[in-house]
Amino acid sequence: MPKLNRILSALAVATAMVLPAHAQDTIKFKAIGQPLATGLIQKNKEQPFFENFAAKTGLPIEVDYKPIDTLGIKDTEQLRVMKAGLFDIVSLRISQNSRDEPTLLGLDLVGASPDYATGRKVAKAYFDTVDARLQQQFNVKLLGVWPFGPQILFCKKPISKLADIKGMKVRTYDQNLAKFIELVGGTPVPISFADTHQSLSLGVVDCAITGPSSANSAGWPEVTTHQMPLGFQMALNGYAISMKAWNSLKPDQQAKLKTAFEGLTDDIWTYSESLFQDALNCNTGKDPCTTGKKFNLVNVPPSAADIELVRSAVSKVSLPVWAEVCDKSNPTCSQKWSATVGPVLGLAAK
Structure with missing residues (x-):
């Protein structure tokens, strides 16, 4: 028995040592x-x-x-x-x-x-x-x-207002944005971020949408000429x-x-x-520019009409288009959005 007790005691000590480590x-x-x-x-x-x-x-x-x-x-x-x-x-x-x-x-x-x-x-x-x-x-x-921040417009053709993209091919990344580009008269082309630089260079698209810092990092200003800091999505x-x-x-x-x-x-x-403001500066060659490479894009300030067109997109295009798709797979989808996000944007729940 003493031997068994010693073995049990040894096992108990070993177990006590293992547990905290485990x-x-x-x-x-x-x-x-x-x-x-x-x-x-x-x-x-x-x-x-x-x-x-x-x-x-x-x-x-x-x-x-x-x-x-x-x-x-x-x-x-x-x-x-x-x-x-x-x-x-x-x-x-x-x-x-x-x-x-x-x-x-x-x-x-x-x-x-x-x-x-x-x-x-x-x-x-x-x-x-x-x-x-x-x-x-x-x-x-x-x-x-x-x-990532406001997604803005980059074009390799001159633009002075958002309506100028009419007839142009524009890189988009989701259906909601594609429907809005169609509303303005552009042709949406779904292209991955990694492939966009080459697509702009080859003329597959005339314009593309992303954040200014991501565009700077990926070298989009090498293959575009104009930047419009109008945020379509966040x-x-x-x-x-x-x-x-x-x-x-x-x-x-x-x-x-x-x-x-x-x-x-x-x-x-x-x-x-x-990053957003700094990248806007970098892309147009202005200071301060501390986070990116300087380029010489033409900055095209959005007009009040441009800003209102994007703001009105929620009720005119993006919400109804999305709601139709979402409610098919998730019947309470748009209802929950209207109850939660609607008040934030001053939209009455439906």
């Missing part, structure tokens, strides 16, 4: 990041956060982070690969995945978020609706929403985690993770706004 075993997650081609938000905010994940979150989590354009996965397939369990966290490209889940696009209808302050209010108002839908349909939980993106990964964490760990992502997205909102 409790702190590193959790490993796989994450999809934004494309490298999108520039400074990916480079200076997102990637450092994921590469220093344990320090940023205070959790024993190590993340294998890969920008999506290094993975051989299309940015329109993010929700599908998450649902299939291939990744744990995704830097979700909202408009690009709206074909798989139209509810997403309610975050960023054309004309709904002409500035950062309004964009924040819209994102906050609609966050819970999107989160619930992603959990239901894709087993994915939304952790935060952030903007280019909202999000961070989401698979419910399997989320449920593997304890409640206190979930709270820490949520707080860390809220901090990251708050930081990106602020950074995005500073």
